[in-house]
Amino acid sequence: MSNTLASLTGVRKRYGKITALDGFDLSVKRGELLSLLGPNGAGKSTAISLLLGLQSADQGEVRLFDRPPQEIDARRRIGVMMQEVALPGVMTCRELLEQVAGYYPLPYEVDALIHRLALGNIASRRYDKLSGGQKRQVQFGLALVGRPELMFLDEPTVGLDVQAREALWRVIRELLHEGCSIVLTTHYLEEAEALADRVAVMARGKLVTSGSVDEIRAHVSRKQVSLVSKLSADTVRGWPEVLSLAMERDRMQITTRAAEPLLQRLFREDPQLADIEVRRAGLAEAFTELTNENTQEARS
Amino acid sequence: MSTATAMPAGRLWSAYFREIRCEFLKSWRTPAFAVPTLFFPVMFYVLFGIFLGSMRGNADQALITFANFGVFGAMGPGLFGFGVSLAIEREQGLLTLKQALPQPPGAYLLARACMAMLFVAVISVLLTVMAVTLGEVPLTFGQMTQLFFIDTLGALPFCAIGMYMGSLVSGQASPAIINFVFLPMAFLSGLFIPLQVMPVMLQKLAPVFPAYHQSQLALATVGRGNADDAGMHVAVLAGVTLLFFLLAVKRMHGSGFRLLGAHPKRALGTAAVVAAGLVALSFSGVFGGKSTESEDANAATGAGSAATDTPAPSVEAGPPAGVPAPPEGLIANFDAGSAQSPYGIGIQANGDQFQGGKSTASQQLVEGGANGSKGALEITGEVRPGTQYPSAGAFFFPEGPPTEGLMDYTKKKTLSFYARGDGKQYTVLVLSGTPVRMPPLMLGFTASPEWQKHEFQIENLGAADWQRVRLIGWMQTTQGAFQFQLDDIRLE
Known part of the structure; x- marks a missing residue:
């Protein structure tokens, strides 16, 4: 039995003049949680759409359980949670779960699932009477109810409070333990760190890098330093600690791998330095930067 | 880990059935849809057919409006059920999710069409009860059954038109745009006002509308039309259904929605067999032979003559043109x-x-x-x-x-x-x-x-x-x- 549940091989996809995927490769292995990361417009949604059979690739091969994903038999083995979807508000949670459970050959018992996801108190309420977070929980339930071998989760914890998010993460870990595979797209670095076995980073329709969370973490050791200074931007840009610098009105936005030495030098040169903020670069930002470097390397 | 489990046929059937049930519940629980579609035809019939018809001694009007408001009732659920809901669900991602999930092929369309037909069936029964009790319209059981089938199956062309419109317009604009088709079509097909009192140009335009053909079938059933044309009317209605259905499927396919599943031709083949069966059924059983038509016509005519001031005897069926x-x-x-x-x-x-x-x-x-x-x-x-x-x-x-x-x-x-x-x-x-x-x-x-x-x-x-x-x-x-x-x- 193949260990690869889903794969994109050399896939190209264009929308008019925009190239969404440009020779993209990705494979999802049995039992892993693969987190797909990347800035907006990187091609994450397109990649997922192709794997779900919602679109067809212009070039390359898309497989889901060794079949084209348009085949319903392939999709009977997956569960899907999408980011933007309005479910029929007049139906109750239980009715929605029962309806979707009916699409699968061997789904979970709806009552057992309601219990597992702690949806008991909202099970018989109409969907449109639920809070945003509760709706996300029901949508997660719909992705899970068919007892899928592979789940696609798109921003599953948006709108959840801390407790609900922790609870969802716990269920996800249990599922992984039971052998379920998951493709997670998220903007939250912490979420990927907390759950992912493997991270794939996309930018501009290509795979930039993929590896374990620890491997990836090295790429995001850089920090963003933001401050107001009377030093000239060109001077600071020339310092070896500075990877890049941009001016936003009167604020300098500096990306660096060595925040502490940089700050010491800044204070030395400009004692009136004010309004300092230091933060870890977002994963997406870091990799946008990474691809910039890649592109420049490729050019030179 | 298990390998793929095959979908048992029983589960597949119950998935289709559950889909129909959910679709009906959805519509039933949406007052903005259920109230006008169910209530308006019945209300209009009580007003025009009973208050202004039979209660004023105009039994003929009670009969003709009964047939026509059945057609009016058949239009709403299909046009709005498909048009508005498809437009909204297409925009709001539900259709995309359903397509990513293993929803059985064609289940979405089948469930909606069945929902529309169920609503029309309810309307048809309500109208019949009103006509027979309050309106004192003398209907044979055969006529009631025929009208029930004409109304219920007659929901399909409007489902197809609604589906096509739902594939074109935005969810927000859809109710207004569909009303813009719905009400003029009802009017110009002679459902509210007899075509004969309209200008010739509008009379000539009427056969363009499917509601006209359905109205002619319904009127023939109650003895107020020409039963010989039934085949032509059925053919037009079937053609309209097929045309708009294919247009809509093509259009949706262009936006990436495979409404008929991964093998649209297979699904279309199945649908064609079912449709052919329905048409055959309607020709043999529902519309009946000419002899039953004229019997029904005579039965219905007896009560209906006081209304008009004609010195000539009441005559109903005749050749299509003079x-x-x-x-x-x-x-x-x-x-x-x-x-x-x-x-x-x-x-x-x-x-x-x-x-x-x-x-x-x-x-x-x-x-x-x-x-x-x-x-x-x-x-x-x-x-x-x-x-x-x-x-x-x-x-x-x-x-x-x-x-x-x-x-x-x-x-x-x-x-x-x-x-x-x-x-x-x-x-x-x-x-x-x-x-x-x-x-x-x-x-x-x-x-x-x-x-x-x-x-x-x-x-x-x-x-x-x-x-x-x-x-x-x-x-x-x-x-x-x-x-x-x-x-x-x-x-x-």
């Missing part, structure tokens, strides 16, 4: 010593005794016609109370026996005749009709003491069906004795 009128324009000039005409049954005087009235009329040939011609026809008589609309006069049946013959006068342009008499106001009556019995066309003229020519351009007389003329009459409707002469009657 016999083409002969080339000669002359109908009668009375110069050869008889009231015969070159075609048809000659001019005959008649009162209203056959309607239970007491009015009388007789005719005699007289000398001294118009423009110095030899003869003319004089009609004398008396209009007396005794029936709802007493009348008497002279009548011409252009084609054969009065209960069957229809003549197609569409090639002719002008109706003209000379008249003189007692100075009273008279009426020219043109009775035409099938598939629907038309309200009679009535034109006033005065029989002045001197010969005077009266001329009417047919194209201006939209309120008659000139393709199917049954009778032309010259009559007096005011009580009292009357006397007038006719000469040189032409339709050319």
Whole structure:
């Protein structure tokens, strides 16, 4: 039995003049949680759409359980949670779960699932009477109810409070333990760190890098330093600690791998330095930067 | 880990069934959809058919509006159920999610179509109950069943049209745009106001609309139309359904929605077999043979005649169009010593005794016609109370026996005749009709003491069906004795 549940091989996809995927490769292995990361417009949604059979690739091969994903038999083995979807508000949670459970050959018992996801108190309420977070929980339930071998989760914890998010993460870990595979797209670095076995980073329709969370973490050791200074931007840009610098009105936005030495030098040169903020670069930002470097390397 | 488990057939069937149930619940629990679609046809029927119809002694209106509001009821669930919901669910991602999930092929469309048909079935039953109880419409069980099937299956063309519109317009705009199709179509198909009273241009436009064809089928069932055309109407409705369905599927496919699953041709094949079965069923069982039609027609006619002021007997079914009128324009000039005409049954005087009235009329040939011609026809008589609309006069049946013959006068342009008499106001009556019995066309003229020519351009007389003329009459409707002469009657 193949260990690869889903794969994109050399896939190209264009929308008019925009190239969404440009020779993209990705494979999802049995039992892993693969987190797909990347800035907006990187091609994450397109990649997922192709794997779900919602679109067809212009070039390359898309497989889901060794079949084209348009085949319903392939999709009977997956569960899907999408980011933007309005479910029929007049139906109750239980009715929605029962309806979707009916699409699968061997789904979970709806009552057992309601219990597992702690949806008991909202099970018989109409969907449109639920809070945003509760709706996300029901949508997660719909992705899970068919007892899928592979789940696609798109921003599953948006709108959840801390407790609900922790609870969802716990269920996800249990599922992984039971052998379920998951493709997670998220903007939250912490979420990927907390759950992912493997991270794939996309930018501009290509795979930039993929590896374990620890491997990836090295790429995001850089920090963003933001401050107001009377030093000239060109001077600071020339310092070896500075990877890049941009001016936003009167604020300098500096990306660096060595925040502490940089700050010491800044204070030395400009004692009136004010309004300092230091933060870890977002994963997406870091990799946008990474691809910039890649592109420049490729050019030179 | 398990390998893929095959989907048991039983589970697949129950998935389809559950989908239908969910779709029905969704619509049922949405008052903005359920209330107007269920309530309006019934409310309109109670208003037009019962309050303004049977309760005022107009049993015919209670019957005709019953058939027509069934069609009106069949339009809403399909148009709005598909149009608005498809537009909204397409935009809001539900359709995308359902496509990513293993929803069985075609289940979305099937469930919506069944939902629409269920709603129409409820409307049809409600209307029938209203018609039989409050409206006292005499319906046979066969007629009720036929109408039920015509209404319910008749939801399908509107589902297809709604589906196509839902694939085009935005969710927010869809209710307004669909209303823009829905209400004018209902009106122009003659569901609210008989087509016969509309301008000729609009009458000619009516067959463009599927609701017209469905209305003709429904009217034929209650004996107010031509059952021989049923096959054509069914074919048009099936064609409209198929056309808009394919357009919608193509359009949705272009936006990445595989509504029929991964193998659309296989799904279409299955649908075609089912559709062929339904059509075969409707031809054999639902629309029935001609003999049942005419029996039903007669059964329904008995109660329906008080409404109209026609001196002619009530006649329903007949050939689709009349016999083409002969080339000669002359109908009668009375110069050869008889009231015969070159075609048809000659001019005959008649009162209203056959309607239970007491009015009388007789005719005699007289000398001294118009423009110095030899003869003319004089009609004398008396209009007396005794029936709802007493009348008497002279009548011409252009084609054969009065209960069957229809003549197609569409090639002719002008109706003209000379008249003189007692100075009273008279009426020219043109009775035409099938598939629907038309309200009679009535034109006033005065029989002045001197010969005077009266001329009417047919194209201006939209309120008659000139393709199917049954009778032309010259009559007096005011009580009292009357006397007038006719000469040189032409339709050319």
